Amino acid sequence: MGRELVFKKIKNSGIGLTVVGSIFTLLTLCMLLFLVVDGSLIDGLIILLIVALCGGLMLYFGIRNLTNPMKHGMFKRNPYLLYQVDNMAANKCYEDKFIMISDRCIANKKVYNEIAYLEDVFLVYIQKQRTNFIPTGKLLYICTATGNIAINIYGVKKQLVDELADKIAKVCPNVRFGYNNDGLAYLNQMQQLYKNNNGMIPYKGFVQNVFVRQQNYYGQGYDQNTFSQ
Structure with a gap:
């Protein structure tokens, strides 16, 4: 499907x-x-x-x-797309109004082809959009090895956004949070590693249907003060 x-x-x-x-x-x-x-x-x-x-x-x-x-x-951007969407359809173990998670992948709930392997998620940050200094939009970017997953969170309560970030941190072993120099350098480094290894990032064994709390709850480098851009 x-x-x-x-x-x-x-x-x-x-x-x-x-x-x-x-x-x-x-x-x-x-x-x-x-x-x-x-x-x-x-x-x-x-x-x-x-x-x-x-x-x-x-x-x-x-x-x-x-x-x-x-x-x-x-x-061309994501050679593994068909395998990923098939995996999501067959093994989905979590879903809310923003994202879907399977035993191997994470995807945008509303844009089905915005999908990536869990280990290929490297950076998450929030971008606020303004027109004439008036807030007009707010996006949660999930930056992966093959592109960005952009989730519209305009008008969403901070608690729900924090819960979403928490959920991502639990299942994506290589993720960092925050739009800053360290985060962007890490993203570039991991994307280069992905290319140099022919599209392979070490997989750390996420267990289907079980969300295991990572040692660092929000992922390495998470700081609520630098989470948003």
Whole structure:
């Protein structure tokens, strides 16, 4: 069931891109006809080329997603995606309104393809978004070997966010917390280690359905004062 959701998302994306790309292509032909008749082809050539390029790219990626979904960028970023979503579907042992956890993986509850192995989670921090000094958003970033899992926590009580951080710390053996120089250096170091070891980070034996409290409750380096950015 896991990988079916991923392929469905890619298919929907392919259909959308193909439709929009076709519209842009038709628009290009109409513009070309109009400019030729109007005698102003040279003046509108730049706009015509931009529209044609956008339409062509959308058509290309749309058709590619439909005919060869394994070429989608999400598989390039995370070669283990299908194995992970299958594992989550078969062995899920925890779920709340933010995340899902299996015996091997952690995932965004609302964005199924944002998933990683537990040992591949390296850094967690909160980013607050403001517009004209007014708070407009708040995201919890779970930084992994293959990308970021972004969870919207705007308006969520601090207690629930702390419980979420606690849950992540319990099951992710390599995680640190806080947006600071040490945390970012550690993230870069671990991502480089992941690349140098052909996508392998030591697995420390998380036991299915059992959350074992780590010696450092919030993960190494956790500091509530530096947890958020």
